[in-house]
Amino acid sequence: MTALGTVRDPELDEPITSLGFVTSCTVSADGDAQVRLRLPTYFCAPNFAFLMVADAYDAVSAVSGVRSTEVVLEDHFASDAINGGVAAQAGFAASFDGEAVSELHGLRADFLRKAVLAGTDQVCRPLLAAGVTRAALLAMTLGEVPTSAALDRLRQRRSELGLPAGPGAPLVIDPATGERIREEAAPLHLRRARSTRISIEANSSICRGMLRHRYDSAGLGQATAEERRAQ
């Protein structure tokens, strides 16, 4: 379960465990792991679904003592293609033969950039509310920001993308180039950062609602309503 907690929905930027996407997870005495996953709808985008199943497979396979891994996505229109493709380590393009031209690295990077933008809003908004001026914000480095879970998360997403994430790196950067945001571009950049965050959070709340309607049981490791409110 700890390994599955490292697998995120690339679009919602949250662990599949807290989203409630893990139906079950068992490991036999011999080290044969079996994971069952579920999604909010039958027609959830197959590319994101594939990434989650493949990432779950990799995360569980890497756990010491696990001899074999099987990950099954349930109740999805592309379950067979996804489950079969991941089991065969075939990659996305081969699993959806004729329907995809490449692997999903570009897609994943696009959504990591959105996560960086959303995370920028999460970190910057409290600073602005506390009276930090925009000019001061633009001059800040990551090391000058008080530590928080949101900051850790932003730094982690930035490093996954290969963007500067050390304490000396600027706080507000362009997630495509890694360049520091200039003063004249800052109002728009910060507005977009907030829009991106709200978009992701709204999607996440709709997905949670749909999942709850579809399955009346909580997923393994799913955050409770109380925990979610506290987040």
Added chain:
Amino acid sequence: MYEKNGEKYFVVDGHMHYWNAAPDNWVPGAEQYAKGWIECFHAYMGLGPPETHWSLEHFQKYSEDDLMKDVFEDGYVDVAVFQPTYLKEWYKEGFNTTERNALMGEKHPGKFVYNTRWDPRDGDEGLETLRHNVERFGSKGCKLYTAEWNNGSRGWKLTDPGAYRYLEKCQELGIKNIHVHKGPTIWPLDKDAFDVADVDHAATDFPDLNFIVEHVGLPRIDDFCYMATQEPNVYAGLAVAIGALMHARPRFFARVMGELLFWVGEDKMLFGSDYAIWEPKWQVEGFVDWDFPASEDFADYPRLGVAGKKKILGLNAAKLYGIEVPAEFRLPADAGTPAAQDDAQLVAGA
């Protein structure tokens, strides 16, 4: 018509359906998709107030009388815009076709606007059907669903050359309003199917058409907002935004409304109930009562007043569709401060 605190609202439901998704209409061999589709819709209904939920059986196939009662009698709607969705690979007679809508609407003159649809993969034959539908049903708008399956293809984009032929044909036939709904499966599957960039291109290349992005670009509200602020002919269809969030997640709803009011503005937002996913009654009542929560978090969003709500609930759509609005519902010429559009300058200067 809805009245509250002495204010009268003319209500145009800009996005609703009359479908048959019951097993008698499922295509043999594609039952799992037909079933999966309607169950997915039904889960959306679960996000509305519990007292408005229907059984799955009722939801699969509701009657003409149900629709008239829910939408017009109880739901305050004056004019409703039918948005067809065909899905003929899964539903024998289609999920909710222009013909099915019109057959029902003919019995209730003046109540409905019949939009039609097209799919660029239908080629010349589809162009001819489009012409026929416009002549027969007087369609002034089209609903496009980009994730429809068609002969082994799992979707299309507005920038496909075939789509431009159809958009040209729309202009020629006098169609004004293109409602775009992004769905999840589209070729190639390794790209983000919900990406709205193609709408941006088409809106630039067809400045005389209005592009109403349904469900406010969900799940890409951020990209949609950024695009809509730059394109004068791009509008926000609120169907799903109100239904899925206003009751279930009011704070997220307020944030989404704040973003839309900031980037898109109250003159370019259109109410749609997405009936039968949700009944219009609670949505209209709740929307008229709605305001931002009293919190600093929302302080820098444009406010939405009575005039703005009148526009969103009906006047904006009436303008797009040339629907006559009785004098008592109209706004005085100078009423309503348009939502802040400082962002247009931000974008221009970026």
